[in-house]
Amino acid sequence: MIIRTLNEIKETEREVFAENNNWVSMRLLLKKDGMGFSLSETIIFANTETEICYKNHLEAVYCIEGEGEIETINDSKVYPIRPGTMYALNEHDRHYLRAFDKDMKLVCVFNPPLSGGEVHQPDGSYVLS
Ligand code: 9YT
Numbered sequence: 001m002i003i004r005t006l007n008e009i010k011e012t013e014r015e016v017f018a019e020n021n022n023w024v025s026m027r028l029l030l031k032k033d034g035m036g037f038s039l040s041e042t043i044i045f046a047n048t049e050t051e052i053c054y055k056n057h058l059e060a061v062y063c064i065e066g067e068g069e070i071e072t073i074n075d076s077k078v079y080p081i082r083p084g085t086m087y088a089l090n091e092h093d094r095h096y097l098r099a100f101d102k103d104m105k106l107v108c109v110f111n112p113p114l115s116g117g118e119v120h121q122p123d124g125s126y127v128l129s
Contacts, residue, residue, distance in 0.1 A: 004028055006041060021047040027062040031113040031129075037124030042106045044068065052120065053094035056128035058111045060088040062089035071096045078120050094124065 006026050009015055014027040022045055029039040044050070044066070050094075051073075058063060063085045070079045071084075073094040080088065081104065110126075118126040 001033075002029070002033055011054070016117055016119065018050070020050075021045070022050045023097070025108070027114060027116070033113075036113065038110045040108045040110075040114070042108050044097060044106060045106040046071070046099050046101050046103050048122070049096050051094075051096055051124045053092065053124040054089055054110075054126045055092050056112075057114075057126060058088070058090060060109045062084060062086045062107045064105050064107060065102060066099060066102045068097065068099040070102045071098070079081045082092045097129070 002129050007026075009026055009028065014030070016025045016027060018024070023042055024045075025040045025042045026103065027038060027040045029037070031038065045065075053073075063081050063083055065083060067080070067082045069081055071077065072079075073096065113129065114126065116128040118129075121127065
């Protein structure tokens, strides 16, 4: 059994900030934990826009606090994100993720799992490792 709290992983290698400071990800489960997926609590900071395209991963995201939106770049469709909303990037969808005027708190699952220190590359993806 693995038991882990946010308090324990704060200020460790499992607390990862975006290079542009748009978000912080608390990586509760990583590849080395052997679950076959990773699990993060991510704060998307208020009034930010992040371009993302996880070409090497599938990600499911569940919003528990704050409000924002996703805009898919291929077709310019906009989807509101608020507590209780889940989105799954099952087509490796390129998108903008925007948080409105409060921080947005998200629970994020990646398959394959993240290894640790991933931050977005210029194309919005994470390296597969
Ligand atoms: C929603 C999203 O992908 N945000 C970026 C951080 C990511 N959730 C992560 O690395 O945990």
